[in-house]
Amino acid sequence: xxxxxxxxxxxxxxxxxxxxxxxxxxxxxxxxxxxxxxxxxxxxxxxxxxxxxxxxxxxxxxxxxxxxxxxxxxxxxxxxxxxxxxxxxxxxxxxxxxxxxxxxxxxxxxxxxxxxxxxxxxxxxxxxxxxxxxxxxxxxxxxxxxxxxxxxxxxxxxxxxxxxxxxxxxxxxxxxxxxxxxxxxxxxxxxxxxxxxxxxxxxxxxxxxxxxxxxxxx
Numbered sequence: 001x002x003x004x005x006x007x008x009x010x011x012x013x014x015x016x017x018x019x020x021x022x023x024x025x026x027x028x029x030x031x032x033x034x035x036x037x038x039x040x041x042x043x044x045x046x047x048x049x050x051x052x053x054x055x056x057x058x059x060x061x062x063x064x065x066x067x068x069x070x071x072x073x074x075x076x077x078x079x080x081x082x083x084x085x086x087x088x089x090x091x092x093x094x095x096x097x098x099x100x101x102x103x104x105x106x107x108x109x110x111x112x113x114x115x116x117x118x119x120x121x122x123x124x125x126x127x128x129x130x131x132x133x134x135x136x137x138x139x140x141x142x143x144x145x146x147x148x149x150x151x152x153x154x155x156x157x158x159x160x161x162x163x164x165x166x167x168x169x170x171x172x173x174x175x176x177x178x179x180x181x182x183x184x185x186x187x188x189x190x191x192x193x194x195x196x197x198x199x200x201x202x203x204x205x206x207x208x209x210x211x212x213x214x215x216x217x218x
Contacts, residue, residue, distance in 0.1 A: 024133045025089050027169040032069070032091035044075030047128070050194045051157055051212050055079075060123030063149065065112060066130030070096030074103040076124070086110040086118065113142035121151040128159045131179065132171050139174070140182050147186035150215040156188060160209040176209040188213035 045052065058080030064073040067085035069092055077083045083104070087093050088111035096107070110117040112127075112134060125146050134142055146156055158179050165171035180190050194210040 024170050028068070028089045029091040032089070032095045044072050047159070048072070048126075048157070048210070050210055051192060054155055054157075054191060054212055056123045056153075056155065061120070061151075062124040062126065063118070063122040065115070065125060065127045065146075066133075067096065067107070068092050068129075070100045070103075070105065072126055072128055073105045074100035076126070077103040077105050081124065084108060084118070084122070086115060113138040113145055115145050115149065118149060120149075121154065122149055123151050123154050125150060125154065125156045127157065129161055131158050132161045132165070132174055133169075134174075135170070135172070139178070140185070143179075143182040143186045143188075147183070147188055147215060150188075152216055154215045155191070156183065156213040156215070158211045158213070160211065161206060162209055163206045176211050179211045180213070183211070183213040188215055 059082055062073075062076045062081040062083045064076065064083060064085045067073045067087045070085065073083050073085040073096070084106045085096070086108045087096070088109055090109070093107050093109070096105075108117050112130065127146070131139070131142075150156060160174055160176055160179065161171070162173055162175075165173055176193055176195065180193065183190070190211070191214045192210075192212040
C-alpha cells in the first residue's frame, strides 16, 4: 500500500518558494499524468541495471529522493526493501498512488537539499534524474545531507541527465566528476561510475551517467 505523509502545502512541508523549486515543481505538477505514463514505459531494471548488483540484501531501508510517479520506489518495495519516497510535488505523489496502489511505500513531502522531514538512516539512497535540478550552491549541502542519512556502508546511487538542458524548467548539465568530488568531501567513496548511457526514452540529445558512492572505508 502506498502511504502518504503530508503534501506540498501541509504544515512541516519544505518551502516551495525557493528559486530552484519555483523553476522545477510547477512543470512537474502540470505534467504529472503524462510523466507517469512516460516514466512507466521503461522499467526500474532497464534504467538502473548497471548498479543493481551493488544493492544490499533486502529488507534494507531504501530512500528514493525525488521519487516522482513512483516507478523506482515501487520496484524497490517489490524487491523486499522498506521504502521511503520523498517527493515535494503533490500531483506526482497522487499519480504514484494511482499507479502503484498495492506497494508498501511511505511517501513524504520533502526535497533536497534539506530533506528536513526525514529521520533515521538508510541502506540505500536513490537520487534518479533529480540532481540536475539543484543549483550549484545547493549541491554540496545536498550531498552532506545524503551522507548523513546513510547507514554505515550505505549506498548512494545518483543518475545524471547529460546534454543541453531544456528551457521549460530549471536544469543544469552536471558532470559525474563533480558528484564524485562532493561525495568524497562528505565521506563517501566511489564504487562505480557508468558513463555514456543512452536515453531509454529515445531522446538523441540526452545521455546519462550513473554514480555509485558508498559510506565508510574501503
